[in-house]
Ligand code: HEC
């Protein structure tokens with residue numbers, strides 16, 4: 001008995017080595033698997049574009065520089081203390097690290113601040129998609145009572161002129177008769193935001209560099225696709241391209257532990273608040289997942305603290321699946337490959353104009 005087992009082991013060892021001698025070497029085999037995964041990923045995702053400039057609007061250096069100054073400028077807000085960078089901060093990857101943002105006079109906003117990186121590429125802005133472009137988003141924040149709290153466009157324009165912004169607006173919009181305007185304020189901020197793209201190792205992978213992702217990240221990418229995550233999180237921004245119900249298998253707050261949004265005990269109904277259409281109840285814009293590892297806490301209300309937990313919640317609420325610890329670890333590895341560098345021009349705080357006497 002013992003002998004025959006030994007003999008069998010000998011045979012299989014021989015046939016294995018013959019097989020290896022005849023077939024492609026192991027490295028080539030995994031190269032082939034990588035190629036299949038790269039091709040598959042390219043059907044669902046895209047590398048970030050080199051620029052997100054709008055047609056007919058050049059991102060001229062003067063416009064981007066003005067937009068950057070205005071992004072960091074706090075003196076335009078009604079309490080003088082709040083600018084875009086307060087809630088979209090370089091130190092927190094273009095977010096603010098809070099569950100819910102805090103606006104003027106300490107007012108708490110109803111939602112979590114997403115990163116501003118790559119947002120110019122999303123189908124619309126805000127969780128409810130109530131702003132079409134980054135320019136419109138900036139425009140509407142000026143008179144919002146929670147954000148800038150100004151009472152009129154003229155008030156904003158007067159402030160900007162008093163603060164010494166006229167030369168910067170003139171340089172950015174030389175052909176305009178009235179360069180200091182809230183329209184140009186929004187366009188300049190939009191131009192700056194359109195430069196905030198963050199290519200990452202995943203883009204290298206999509207372009208054919210199989211070594212750009214770790215083994216776990218590749219397994220995670222495969223699971224991200226096969227589990228069904230990429231059904232909603234796809235495209236160049238890995239999300240941000242459709243509205244979907246949050247909580248398909250059950251009410252989201254039972255799993256996220258969210259607190260009600262209003263005194264009546266109602267929860268945030270997403271796009272419904274903007275359209276008042278029942279069909280939009282609990283529909284949210286699918287967030288982009290670029291840089292998601294760097295922007296906790298998660299979901300529209302910051303109700304979940306960690307990325308592994310957010311991944312588990314998603315699988316349960318959106319797909320009715322329970323992931324193993326290994327699945328979660330690998331998907332998180334993949335999501336980490338979506339972290340790009342903070343754009344150099346964003347990390348350095350600009351010099352702001354000094355108000356003329
Ligand atoms: C008080 C904090 C705060 C300030 C100040 C602020 N934001 Fe935001 N921002 C938020 C929050 C919260 C959201 C999410 C709103 C929603 O989805 O309903 C948001 C959403 C956005 C979005 C949409 C992102 C996405 O993924 O849909 C963009 C773009 C943006 N802000 C840019 C700006 C710019 C530009 C400024 C300055 C003009 C600014 N924000 C000022 C908190 C702030």
Ligand code: HEC
Nearest residue numbers: 228229232244246284286287298299300310311314315318
């Ligand atoms: C049916 C569509 C759908 C599917 C499938 C889906 N998601 Fe989501 N995902 C969403 C929506 C919508 C949100 C926003 C929910 C909210 O904040 O209100 C979201 C939010 C997230 C967030 C939080 C992002 C942030 O910045 O707060 C992560 C992380 C995430 N999804 C990962 C995944 C993973 C991993 C899978 C697969 C296990 C997955 N999603 C499957 C629609 C989907």
